Amino acid sequence: MSDMADFIDTVWIRPSRGKRTGQPTLSREQIIRTAIxxxxxxxxAGLSMRRLGSRLGSGATSxxxxxxxxxxxxxxxxDEVFGEVYVPDPDDTxxxxGASIFANQMRQMLLRHPWVIGQLGVRPNLGPNAMRMGERSVVLLEAGEFDGMALSHASSLLMSHAIGSATIESAFAASVKRSGATVAEMTERLEPYLDQVAADHPHYDKWRHANSVMTQQPEQIMADNFAFGLERxxxxxxxWLATKSA
Amino acid sequence: MSDMADFIDTVWIRPSRGKRTGQPTLSREQIIRTAIxxxxxxxxAGLSMRRLGSRLGSGATSxxxxxxxxxxxxxxxxDEVFGEVYVPDPDDTxxxxGASIFANQMRQMLLRHPWVIGQLGVRPNLGPNAMRMGERSVVLLEAGEFDGMALSHASSLLMSHAIGSATIESAFAASVKRSGATVAEMTERLEPYLDQVAADHPHYDKWRHANSVMTQQPEQIMADNFAFGLERxxxxxxxWLATKSA
DNA sequence: ATCGATCTCGCACACTGTTCGACTGCCGGT
DNA sequence: ACCGGCAGTCGAACAGTGTGCGAGATCGAT
Structure with a gap:
């Protein structure tokens, strides 16, 4: 078991030290919550152990x-925020x-916690909540008669769409937040640069036209973008299910 | 270095040490290349300005x-690595x-440079190569009679799939790389933990079964996973195009 | 010979994650 | 009542980070 820890470096296989009888001032749960x-x-970039410690009224090294x-x-x-993703029961939907709700839940979770996106590619997610989510998505798709490889492929496809879309959306949201300006101000400031780009790329106007509408309703447009892709x-x-059963 | 020039003051040392030929020793392109x-x-995590500097034979702050x-x-x-993504001309394909090739190119670029994934959500990509890629994908989809919002939605969908899939794949690849073991060894070491998880989640066996095949052919399975999603x-x-034109 | 512009870099600052050993207070056992 | 040990906290210290600043080097042009 401990050699396993050497091979797969993940928290879930290491024993937690936190359980005791008295009343320590800190707890793993509390630390995770305020870290989030x-x-x-x-x-x-805004999370440091020292800042987290002092936010909790403790020394950093505690x-x-x-x-x-x-x-x-x-x-x-x-893994904690993976717990926010609700996956419906196929008997209900x-x-x-159900798959649509699942994908939407995942997207919304990622938009609530954009920092998760940067963590997803770093290591596999084997925590209990991620596992529960994976299983429930499998249950969902089994109800649609997916099986074998197609089952895991379909489940992966839903997650990929949520992750990819949220990544793109979050890139835009982050730049707006960092600029400190409103969406309108930011796209306006971007205008001259895009003019210059459009000069070199004639076909770019169409894409730009679509984006310029974003000045007014960015959230709506991004939601539409996600929904369109999800429906396709x-x-x-x-x-695929239809041709398979035929 | 300069004390050496003081001691042995010959013509032979001076020009070799004096990289000065009117050209600076560094260049933005070179910095970017070695950074990549x-x-x-x-x-x-492995890139620091000091390490990069000394790799280039310069001080960090230069x-x-x-x-x-x-x-x-x-x-x-x-943006530099975005330049590696080839987007075909619709007249050729x-x-x-063409869309399939584009998505595959994007995926392969992301797998070649997994660190890009962690950067994508941080800020929008407005560099020249990203722009060129965006325009060429628009050209591609215009040939398929996409227009207006659907045009940008479809383009975004292709990128989302590549990003999302590459994220998931990269998570797995990263853990293999960090463990230093082979894929077979790693999935084997993971087995007991998954057994424990499967005990709590009855439906998990199917997903696990699919993953266990990964022990032998992980790259192939991941490629299949991507290709399946892309075809769907x-x-x-x-x-959608068919119903629109009807 | 002198002046700017271009380029390099050592020093310093504030900050990071993490280790180590010292410290407290509480527990059960004697 | 004592005491050993343990759960829990923390200050100091180390090696490393990104970056501002200003001093210097080297150049072509005057």
């Missing part, structure tokens, strides 16, 4: 009693509506 | 003449095959 608060507020490493803390935080993708999955 | 090399080798900030350097590096997605886009 700070990550939501300031992004991954945290290391509950958490082996900052990386572990991040892994724990990621059918596979297609579910159509494709449905069509 | 280091990022590919050690990931985002880099700041060419690059305002480390963040800027990362932005430049990201038709929109569907293109089917969905094709179907």
């Amino acid at each position: 608060e700070m990550l939501d507020a300031d992004g991954a 945290l290391y009693w509950y958490v082996a490493t900052k990386d572990d803390l991040l892994e724990l935080a990621v 059918g596979w297609r509506v 993708l579910l159509d494709g999955l449905g069509a | 090399e280091m990022l590919d080798a050690d990931g985002a 880099l700041y003449w060419y690059v305002a900030t480390k963040d800027d350097l990362l932005e430049l590096a990201v 038709g929109w569907r095959v 997605l293109l089917d969905g886009l094709g179907a």
Whole structure:
């Protein structure tokens, strides 16, 4: 078991030290919760052990009693927010509506906690909440008669769409937030640069036209973008099911 | 170095040490190139201005003449690798095959440079290569009769799939790389933990079964996973085009 | 010979994650 | 009542980070 820890470096297989009888002032849960608060507020760069410690009224190094490493803390935080993703029961919704709700839940979670996106590619997510989510998505798609490889491929496709879309959306949102300006101001300031780009790329006008509408309703347009892709993708999955059973 | 010049003052030393030929010893392009090399080798955490400087035979702060900030350097590096993405001309391939090639190119670029994934959500990509890629994908989809919002939605859908899939794949690849073991060894070491998880989640066996095959052919399975999703997605886009024109 | 512009870089600052050993207060056992 | 040990906290210290600043080097042009 401990050699396993040497091979796969992940929090979930290491024993937690936090359980005891008295009343310690800190707890792993509390640390994770406030870490998530700070990550939501300031992004991954805004979380330091010292800041987190003093936010909790403790010395920075006290945290290391509950958490082996900052990386572990991040892994724990990621799994914690995976717990926010609700995956419906196919008996309630059918596979297609359920899959749509699942993908939307995942997207919304990622937009609530944009720092998660930067963590997803770093290591596999084997935490209990991520596992639960994976299983429930499998249950969902089994109801749609997916099986074998297609089952895991379809599940992966839904997550990929949520992750990819949220990544793109979050890139835009982050630049708006960092600029400190409103969306309108930012796109306006970007205008001259885009003019210059458009001069070199004649076909770019169409894409730009679509984007310029974003000045007024960015959230709506991004939601539409996600929904459009999701519908095409579910159509494709449905069509595949149809030809398979034929 | 300069004390050596003081001691042995010969013509033979001076020109060799004096890199001065009217050209500066550093250049933005060179900095970006070696930064990408280091990022590919050690990931985002492995790049520091000091290490990059000494790799280039320069002081760390010399880099700041060419690059305002480390963040800027990362932005430049990201756009540089966007230049590796080849987007076909629809006259050569038709929109569907072209879109498939585009998505595959994007995926392969992201797998070659996994650190890019962690950068994508941080800020929008407005560099020249990213712009060129965006325009060429628009040209591609216009050939398929996409227009207006659907045009940008479809383009975004292709990129989302590549980004999302590459994120998931890269998570797995990163853990293999960090463990230092082979894929077989790693999945084997993971087995007991997954057994424990499967006990709590009855439906998980199916997903696990699919993953266990990964022990032998992980690259192939991940490629299949991407290709399956891409085909479903293109089917969905094709179907949408059909109903639109009807 | 002198002046700017271009370029390089050592030093310093504030900050990071993490280790180590010292410290407290509480527990059960004697 | 004592005491050993343990759960928990923390200050100091180390090696490393990004970057501002200003001093210097080297150049072509005057």
